[in-house]
Amino acid sequence: MRPGAWLFPAFALAVGVSGAVAVWLGLAITLHSTCAWMAPLAALDMVLMLRLAAAPPGRLRAAAAVLATALAIAASYWMIVATQMGLLLGLSPAESAQRLGPVLAGELLRHGTDHWDIALPLLALAIAWRLGR
Template identity: 35%
Template sequence: MPSTSAPRFPPLTALFLFLLLGLLQTMTWMGLSVYLGGQCSWMALVLGLTSALALRLGGMPAGGARMLWAAALTALGAVWASWGIVVLQMAISMGVRPDESALKLGGHLAWTLIQLANRPLDWLLLAAGVIGAAIASR
């Protein structure tokens, strides 16, 4: 008798699709934040919808596992984008390339700068993106 439990790990097609779309959106998020001079935390909502869509189109069955994966992928993308924004801003202010800034930036300084840059509305939008990803992927 076949197992009726849903797989806990998404298919590789879903992860690959999210990797491509998520990387494109986080790079767009970083560029927009430098161009507009703000955090652009509303992009977390777009990233949440992308993670839900990638898991659905990638063939992961509906259920709690897909909701958790969508939330986790969105949170990971938001962390990556926030770190990238800090790296870009530090590179601009120090007059170095972003890869040099990334090597010089420590975790404690990055976290401090992220806390200083994000207002309560930004934190709310980041949380809404993660929660929205879980709801959209059910």
Template identity: 40%
Template sequence: MLLLGVVTATLAWLFIALLTGRQAGWMAVLAALEIALMLRLGTLRTGTARVVLTLLATVLVALAANWGIASAYLGGSMGLTPWESALRMGPYLAWTLSGLANGAVEWLWLGVGLVVGWWVAR
């Protein structure tokens, strides 16, 4: 269930960001809610394990979504599909492009998402 939650949250974040032309940092809150719900549906008991998994998976979704957004924009200008560009883009370039695209508001949304994920998963 955790893998399903991570994959669907990442794809949803990626599609919304590409459709709107913005980073959609608010999706971190929805990703945290979805992951906490998936862990609950997977019958993982409340406690530290569920909270830690929710927080780690939310950060993983944010990293994967930002990597995908950067690779889609960069690959599109070079004639590559987003998945071809994602496989060719290194971590330093992805970090640089994400740092340029994300401002304080996106970091704030990630923080809110982590707090919401902590609250719902406990």
């Protein structure tokens, strides 16, 4: 495998994660929900980005899809919580995200989620692995 073979797929994943987080956050703000159903869609997006970027098939591509999906899920949930806290404190989402700690984010997620908000992201990771190969 060439040394630069993963340069374009890595860039495609960065774009995919950023886009998934932006869409997920926009929907969460609009619908006043965590929109956990977006997790499987984010997984499909990461798989599609890797295939369009001509990433070599195999376990490495599947692992990259899972890692990118997990990053999109974590960043989306972080930004959703930061936006909710920012609205209460009069901060922008970016300012709130910088000041938000992991303990507070975890507590807010724990109180604001149900079993589907946990099950769907786990399903998304399995989808990313299966379709990423």
